[in-house]
Amino acid sequence: MATETGTPRAQSSTTSTTAGARAHARAQEGTVVVAAPVRPASGWPGAGAEAGVDADRLVWAETVAGGGYSHKVLARGTTLRLTDLAGDACAHLLLFNADQSFERLNVADTVKVQWQVYAAAGQLLLSDQGRVLATVVADSSGRHDTIYGTSTAVRNTARYGDGDAQGPTPAGRELFALAAAKNGLSRRDLPPSVSFFQGVTIDDAGRPGFTGSSGAGASVTLRTEMPVIVLIANTAHPLDDRAAYTSTALEVLAWTDTATTPADPLWDASPEGRRAFVNTADYLAARGLK
């Protein structure tokens, strides 16, 4: 059956029939790869024991490859722990109110209201409506950034030769655009972002210094204070000064927990923060999400 332009294939292939193609597809289940979600999340290796959490509380368990992205809608009172597995993750993060996505992370208000540009445990991630989307409750890295955001295709193309989401050196904005689209959001909905695990400091003349990561195994733990859409792009920090694009795996683990209450020291840690928690409680009560 060979012709001048091709070789015979259909007759000898295992996928030449619908039944064969179905069997071929079904046989792929169970393939083990490094970066993938585990579903149900309770099947996560270790099942949360290492985090001190019962397996049935896990709601998100995933390893995001370097250059990858993920997203999830999380209930209020979810603990979200991000871990830099190999030392070169950079978790670019955006948060939206899941009920009205036009309310979203406002980085300027976050740093201005709290009089501080460096992210650390105790920081509140504020929306443009004066409410708390999430709190940073623990941090073993100390290398984060609220100023420089994520990379663009233009910048990554200039630096590495490519910035496409499916390319070898994906830009964070391209990854965010995909994560956003799957939540009904467009590029127009991508405001300034924050990033974790790759630090930038500002000197007294206003110049940035890239400080990189604190090494493998660092984690940062967030607590959602409202129902939120979480978008994560794991790609090199835009100020990463290494010539070679460097991005390694990010572990994402989330579990059902409780939101901050007035009994928590964080509620009253600052007058601005207390007013943000009160604003949030006011919104949630009226919305029936108390």
Added chain:
Amino acid sequence: MTASTTATVATAADFGTELSRETVAARAPWSAVLKAGQVLTIVDLDGNQAVDFLAYAAADTDRAYSAQATLQEQDSVYLSVGSVLRDNESNPLLTIIADDCGRHDTLGGACSKESNTLRYGLHTWAQHACVENFLAEGSRRGLGKRDLVSNINWFMNVPVDPDGALGIVDGISAPGLAVSLRAEVDTLVLVSNCPQINNPCNGFNPSRAEMIISAGVTA
């Protein structure tokens, strides 16, 4: 501070034929579309008046000004002469070609009724704020809440201390100081002449700003 009636005239004359000159009242919004090559000169007529500013590619307003993309391409967190104001895809929108003030802020964002409740308390709720101006003026240009992002605050002094502390402090501007921006593409600019009275950004006294559009000169 008493509003001065004397405007500086010289600055904009360096940038070609003057096409328009408008005074923005204290607390008021303003917007315009600059053609590529035109120059917008913003004058702090009465001194220490924060002028909140957003910009969009006129041909595609999804391409909003991005403080983050802008800062990625320069070696300072402050804006000054030579700063290229970029959209969220890193494309140039405007370039600062002249500046009497020295540096300007793009970290602190705009004041809003909502953030005022956090910074000062609910007693400020009835007060005017920049986000109200951006929303009102933007609504006349097809822009909505989703289009508001971290903006520029011309003439506003927001130092970052070595420990990361950031704050709006007393201004470094003065009556008549100006900043001039050349449009690199057709650009919609959206302005709120800041009405804030609870911090030093306007010297606790919102005042006028002047907007001069010039035809530009070929380099």
